[in-house]
Amino acid sequence: MCKGLATLPATCLKSAKDIKHKISFLLQKPEPQAADQKQSREKNEAAAKSIPPAAEVEKWKESFSNVMKSERGRVVFSSFLRSEFSQENMEFWIACQDYKMTPATKMATRAKQIYQQYVEADSPNEVNLDAATREEVRQNLENACLSCFDEAQRKIYTLMEKDSYRRFLNSKLLQDLSQTHDTAAQEKKQSNCEAPRQALAGGA
Numbered sequence: 329m330c331k332g333l334a335t336l337p338a339t340c341l342k343s344a345k346d347i348k349h350k351i352s353f354l355l356q357k358p359e360p361q362a363a364d365q366k367q368s369r370e371k372n373e374a375a376a377k378s379i380p381p382a383a384e385v386e387k388w389k390e391s392f393s394n395v396m397k398s399e400r401g402r403v404v405f406s407s408f409l410r411s412e413f414s415q416e417n418m419e420f421w422i423a424c425q426d427y428k429m430t431p432a433t434k435m436a437t438r439a440k441q442i443y444q445q446y447v448e449a450d451s452p453n454e455v456n457l458d459a460a461t462r463e464e465v466r467q468n469l470e471n472a473c474l475s476c477f478d479e480a481q482r483k484i485y486t487l488m489e490k491d492s493y494r495r496f497l498n499s500k501l502l503q504d505l506s507q508t509h510d511t512a513a514q515e516k517k518q519s520n521c522e523a524p525r526q527a528l529a530g531g532a
Contacts, residue, residue, distance in 0.1 A: 416453040424481040439472035
């Protein structure tokens, strides 16, 4: 019978703690001026408290869309982006998603904030967009609507998928997550095998 974490070796427990630390690292955001990100951090906090299930991690390896559909996946991927100093891409994508739920009366103000934070040249968290797309977004600000950032968001999504995600698949962060699950599964299997043997020895 498996006794849970108590049966795991110290190295496995240390690996699990390291991974939890890496995931939760994203929560330590250095941009205090971005008050709108507070709600996002609170949503991610629950996802960062536990190690992702093995099945979920395997899905992340299958496609980038599986990463983005998962709150925990976005937290882990954002942690990886932070290690590459490109976390602004995920922050912009999330800001665009949140923008679509902005009340109509606040949409123009919110659109301007996002533009000044991520899109405008030399902005604090400037994302990698071509000049034509930047200009398109700037013009959209004159009549802010739900689709104001659609093209820019799509390009940043594609950039993350074609560039960062490929490196993420080979990253130590993802390898550590997989290794932790493999080690835990192996220890559980060994524990389950040893229990019947001990029972037989006791009966003898």
